[in-house]
Every structure is written in structure tokens, then in C-alpha cells.
Amino acid sequence: xxxxxxxxxxxxxxxxxxxxxxxxxxxxxxxxxxxxxxxxxxxxxxxxxxxxxxxxxxxxxxxxxxxxxxxxxxxxxxxxxxxxxxxxxxxxxxxxxxxxxxxxxxxxxxxxxxxxxxxxxxxxxxxxxxxxxxxxxxxxxxxxxxxxxxxxxxxxxxxxxxxxxxxxxxxxxxxxxxxxxxxxxxxxxxxxxxxxxxxxxxxxxxxxxxxxxxxxxxxxxxxxxxxxxxxxxxxxxxxxxxxxxxxxxxxxxxxxxxxxxxxxxxxxxxxxxxxxxxxxxxxxxxxxxxxxxxxxxxxxxxxxxxx
Amino acid sequence: xxxxxxxxxxxxxxxxxxxxxxxxxxxxxxxxxxxxxxxxxxxxxxxxxxxxxxxxxxxxxxxxxxxxxxxxxxxxxxxxxxxxxxxxxxxxxxxxxxxxxxxxxxxxxxxxxxxxxxxxxxxxxxxxxxxxxxxxxxxxxxxxxxxxxxxxxxxxxxxxxxxxxxxxxxxxxxxxxxxxxxxxxxxxxxxxxxxxxxxxxxxxxxxxxxxxxxxxxxxxxxxxxxxxxxxxxxxxxxxxxxxxxxxxxxxxxxxxxxxxxxxxxxxxxxxxxxxxxxxxxxxxxxxxxxxxxxxxxxxxx
Numbered sequence: 001x002x003x004x005x006x007x008x009x010x011x012x013x014x015x016x017x018x019x020x021x022x023x024x025x026x027x028x029x030x031x032x033x034x035x036x037x038x039x040x041x042x043x044x045x046x047x048x049x050x051x052x053x054x055x056x057x058x059x060x061x062x063x064x065x066x067x068x069x070x071x072x073x074x075x076x077x078x079x080x081x082x083x084x085x086x087x088x089x090x091x092x093x094x095x096x097x098x099x100x101x102x103x104x105x106x107x108x109x110x111x112x113x114x115x116x117x118x119x120x121x122x123x124x125x126x127x128x129x130x131x132x133x134x135x136x137x138x139x140x141x142x143x144x145x146x147x148x149x150x151x152x153x154x155x156x157x158x159x160x161x162x163x164x165x166x167x168x169x170x171x172x173x174x175x176x177x178x179x180x181x182x183x184x185x186x187x188x189x190x191x192x193x194x195x196x197x198x199x200x201x202x203x204x205x206x207x208x209x210x211x212x213x214x215x216x217x218x219x220x221x222x223x224x225x226x227x228x229x230x231x232x233x234x235x236x237x238x239x240x241x242x243x244x245x246x247x248x249x250x251x252x253x254x255x256x257x258x259x260x261x262x263x264x265x266x267x268x269x270x271x272x273x274x275x276x277x278x279x280x281x282x283x284x285x286x287x288x289x290x291x292x293x294x295x296x297x298x299x300x301x302x303x304x305x306x307x
Numbered sequence: 308x309x310x311x312x313x314x315x316x317x318x319x320x321x322x323x324x325x326x327x328x329x330x331x332x333x334x335x336x337x338x339x340x341x342x343x344x345x346x347x348x349x350x351x352x353x354x355x356x357x358x359x360x361x362x363x364x365x366x367x368x369x370x371x372x373x374x375x376x377x378x379x380x381x382x383x384x385x386x387x388x389x390x391x392x393x394x395x396x397x398x399x400x401x402x403x404x405x406x407x408x409x410x411x412x413x414x415x416x417x418x419x420x421x422x423x424x425x426x427x428x429x430x431x432x433x434x435x436x437x438x439x440x441x442x443x444x445x446x447x448x449x450x451x452x453x454x455x456x457x458x459x460x461x462x463x464x465x466x467x468x469x470x471x472x473x474x475x476x477x478x479x480x481x482x483x484x485x486x487x488x489x490x491x492x493x494x495x496x497x498x499x500x501x502x503x504x505x506x507x508x509x510x511x512x513x514x515x516x517x518x519x520x521x522x523x524x525x526x527x528x529x530x531x532x533x534x535x536x537x538x539x540x541x542x543x544x545x546x547x548x549x550x551x552x553x554x555x556x557x558x559x560x561x562x563x564x565x566x567x568x569x570x571x572x573x574x575x576x577x578x579x580x581x582x583x584x585x586x587x588x589x590x591x592x593x594x595x596x597x598x599x600x601x602x603x604x605x606x607x608x
Binding site for chain 1: 335336337339340341344345347348350351352354355357358361369370373374375416417418420421423427430433440446447448449450451453454455456457458473474476482502508509512533536537539540544554555556558563565566572575576579582583586587589591594
């Protein structure tokens with residue numbers, strides 16, 4: 001039939017044509033920059049003679065020199081330790097709260113659920129920079145209501161923008177900004193659990209708490225894995241929040257997080273080659289950590305399914 | 308635990324008629340969940356409530372009166388913000404609207420084409436192309452940002468609108484969502500029927516499939532709009548001319564100057580409030596349309 005022939009002829013090229021814009025954009029803004037970053041990380045600038053005139057600065061092969069420099073750089077290692085400490089607070093607290101709120105929303109006879117759900121999701125609409133500003137002002141003794149209350153009560157006033165409390169202050173901004181989105185993801189997964197599952201459990205005399213722990217949490221495990229995965233990625237790349245707090249305190253250095261160190265090296269010091277090496281290292285660590293996590297989660301799921 | 312206690316107590320009340328201790332079982336409020344959610348809501352609204360109040364204070368009131376007591380300086384603050392550097396603040400807001408609006412629109416169009424192609428057609432390399440695009444989700448923006456900047460510099464495009472707009476047009480997450488929506492919303496029979504009628508593939512897509520995908524594409528658009536509006540790193544790296552700054556970067560530079568001139572703090576606070584209003588308004592409007600089922604369907608698979 002002619003229509004069949006025309007179909008197979010017309011269809012063949014269509015998907016490739018439809019994918020062309022995405023492919024071009026991917027090549028220009030993802031593949032090319034990644035390749036260039038790797039190339040940069042393996043090169044360094046060599047200055048010839050007095051370093052004057054065109055051609056005096058030449059990019060030469062550096063091998064893994066930039067990488068060994070980066071990995072032994074104490075600023076980067078300190079930043080990595082700081083971010084791991086920050087992540088150790090943010091990820092469990094944020095996802096714990098998200099799960100808690102999602103389970104509470106999913107409870108029978110709960111009141112004000114639509115309003116509170118909306119309020120908790122609201123910070124998602126607020127840019128990280130603005131969120132950091134708002135909290136930054138709330139951390140400033142001169143304008144903060146917390147300090148006002150502590151002062152009236154005659155209680156000691158901690159410095160939230162220095163030392164250990166700074167981690168809590170920064171973590172709080174991330175928790176505030178991210179809990180609602182993760183809550184919605186988990187809550188939606190909860191909503192899709194069929195009602196019969198609960199009916200059966202109730203007939204067996206399960207309490208709401210037992211239902212939550214034994215049925216609901218295991219059934220939303222895939223969503224938890226996914227939210228965990230994205231939280232880890234976001235945490236390792238924290239940049240705008242500490243950068244925004246920097247004008248408000250002297251305790252946030254320009255190399256507080258690894259990403260800030262990359263920015264500092266590339267655009268303040270102008271050492272793009274070592275910055276590229278550091279960026280590649282951060283990317284590799286992110287990929288290894290997140291894939292390692294996904295694999296661990298998958299194998300555990302399979303084990304449970306096998307049982 | 309205590310909702311269990313509530314239930315037991317009312318069950319006990321039910322067995323002893325005459326001592327009506329409360330409304331019937333079904334009407335009882337689940338106390339612990341409700342209070343937990345209320346505390347969460349207060350926590351999330353607190354900084355927003357604070358900025359609303361703080362924006363009403365004059366510079367001296369900000370540091371002298373109780374933080375949750377309204378001040379008298381709101382109109383002055385807005386006037387000062389308007390006057391600051393010939394109204395550059397509104398330029399920043401306009402820039403943000405441009406970056407986020409145009410960026411999200413282009414991104415949605417690209418996602419729609421790609422998602423539809425990946426969902427509907429069986430062709431060589433389909434999974435490979437999809438997986439390569441998806442790897443983009445995991446690429447940290449920082450590994451992209453430096454070389455993107457240097458490549459833009461080579462093309463003489465740094466410090467231009469294009470340098471902030473173009474790198475964000477392809478959203479791997481948008482492609483992913485669009486593929487799921489297309490697979491769910493566009494039946495193969497309909498595409499087949501279009502071909503029988505002799506319509507071209509492009510026509511089938513634009514006239515038949517696209518309208519079916521609109522609810523899902525709204526979600527793609529909104530995700531991308533919020534992502535671009537909230538973006539900081541890319542404009543921070545690409546732009547030096549503050550006439551092209553988006554609002555996030557503009558407020559940040561204002562705050563940086565404020566650390567030397569505390570008088571600017573009231574401007575930062577008022578600016579932060581006004582910057583948050585359009586997104587909260589958008590958020591309140593869209594959450595009615597936001598298809599949570601689609602979101603979870605996307606997230607679960």
C-alpha cells in the first residue's frame with residue numbers, strides 16, 4: 001500500500017529532526033565545555049622569556065600535575081570537610097522532616113492539610129540567594145527577633161555566624177528551602193498507595209504508627225532514594241548560600257566550599273587550569289558518590305524483593 | 308502515638324453513654340499531625356513574615372524597634388529603591404522575567420520536540436541519545452560554568468543576555484519529563500490515524516500531539532522558570548555589566564555594598580520582598596494547575 005510506504009519513508013527521519021535542537025544544544029553547552037574542562041585540566045601555562053608579547057604565554061601539556069596540586073591543596077580539603085559536615089546535617093534533617101510532614105499530611109482526620117502543605121512548599125519559590133539573605137538578617141543580632149527574645153529573657157546570645165553554629169545556620173537555610181519540595185515528592189508517592197493495603201492492615205489491628213513504619217515508609221522507598229540522590233548532589237555543590245552570607249560575616253572564607261574555591265581560582269586568581277582540575281575532581285566525586293548510593297539502594301531493594 | 312490515645316479515649320467514651328466527652332470518633336482531629344504541620348508551616352513562613360514587616364521600617368527603625376513591629380517607612384523605602392541608580396532594580400526584575408520567561412519557553416519547546424520523539428518513535432540510537440542527555444542532569448554546573456565562560460569569551464559573547472540564556476535552554480530534566488508526558492498522553496493509535504490521513508510528521512506533532520501534551524508541558528515550563536529565576540552561579544560568572552543582572556545577582560551586589568553602608572540594608576530588605584512577590588503570586592496561581600500525579604509519575608519511574 002502506498003500509505004504504508006509513505007509512512008515508513010516519512011517516519012524514518014522525523015525523530016532525528018525532532019531531536020536536532022536538543023542535540024545541537026547538548027553538543028555546544030554540555031559536551032564541548034566538559035571536553036574543554038578536561039583539556040584545560042591537563043594543561044598549564046608556560047611563560048617564555050620575559051613573558052611579554054604575543055606567544056610568550058604558551059599552554060603546554062601538564063599531565064596530572066594540576067590534579068596532584070588540587071588533591072594536596074589544604075584549602076580544597078578543608079572545604080571538602082566543611083561541606084561534608086554541612087551535608088551530614090542537611091540531608092538527614094531535610095529528608096527526615098520531608099518524610100515526617102508527608103506522613104502527617106497523609107494521616108486520617110488531619111486538619112489544615114492543604115494550607116500547611118502550601119506553606120511548607122512555599123520556600124521552593126524563593127531563590128536560594130534571597131533565602132540566604134532573609135535568614136542572614138534573622139541571624140544578625142541587631143535585627144533578629146530571636147536575639148530580641150533572648151535579650152528580654154536575659155539569656156546568652158550565641159553568635160550564629162561563626163564557628164560551629166555557622167554550620168547550623170547554613171544548614172537551616174538549605175533545610176528551609178528544600179524540605180517542601182521533597183515533602184511533595186514523598187507525599188505524592190504516598191497518595192498512590194492503594195487504600196486496600198491500609199484496610200488489610202487495619203483489620204489486622206495495626207496502629208497508625210505501625211502502618212506508617214511498616215507499610216508507608218517501605219512503599220515510598222523509591223522516592224526516598226531519589227530525593228536522597230538529588231540532595232547529595234545539591235549539597236556537594238553548595239555555592240550561593242555561603243556566598244550570600246559572606247557580606248554578613250567574616251567567618252565565611254572565599255574558599256568555604258569546594259565550588260567557591262573553584263570560582264576563586266578561576267576568576268579571582270585567573271588560574272583556570274587548576275580550577276578546571278578541581279572542577280573535574282568535584283564532578284567525579286559527585287558521580288561516584290551518587291552512583292555508589294544508587295547501586296547500594298538498588299541492591300538492597302533487590303534483596304528485599306527476593307525475600 | 309497520641310492519635311492512638313485519642314482514638315482509645317473516644318472509643319471508651321462511646322462505651323459509656325451519658326458521659327459524652329466529645330464529638331464522634333470520625334470528627335476528632337488528629338492532634339499530633341495537625342500540630343506538627345502547623346509548626347512546619349510557621350517555620351516556613353517565618354522569614355517571609357519577617358521580610359514583610361521589615362520592609363515597612365525606616366533605616367533607624369530597623370535597628371531600634373522590635374522586629375515584628377511594623378514601621379512607618381515602607382513608601383519611603385520603595386521610593387528609595389526606585390531612585391537607587393535610576394531604577395536599576397526594576398531593570399533587574401525585568402531581566403529576570405526575560406531570562407526566566409524566554410528561557411523556560413525555549414526550553415519547553417526543545418523538551419517537547421525531544422520528549423515526543425523519544426516517546427513515540429522506535430529508531431536506532433534512541434536509548435543512547437536519551438542516556439547521554441540524561442547524563443547532563445548529573446553534571447555539576449560548576450564543571451560546565453568555567454569552560455562555558457571561556458568558550459563564550461572566545462565567541463565574544465560573555466556579558467551578554469545570550470550568555471545567561473543559551474546554556475539553560477536544554478534542560479535534561481525537562482526532556483525527561485516531556486518524554487514521560489508524551490508516552491502517557493499521546494496514544495500511538497492517534498499518531499497512526501494522522502499518518503493514514505496523510506499528515507506530515509511535523510503536522511501530527513504540532514496539531515495533534517502537542518495539544519495533548521500541554522498539561523505536562525506546563526509543568527516543564529514552571530520547573531524551568533523557577534530554576535532560571537533562582538539561578539545565581541551562571542549570571543554571577545558570565546555578567547559584569549549590572550544593567551544585565553537578574554534580580555538574584557542584583558540583590559547580592561546590593562547586599563555586598565550594604566556591608567559597608569548599612570543604610571543600604573533597608574533597600575536590600577525592601578528589594579528582597581518585592582522580588583519574592585511575583586514568584587509567590589506565580590506559585591499560588593500555578594499550584595492549582597500543577598499536576599501532582601504527573602510529577603509523581605515522573606519521579607517514580
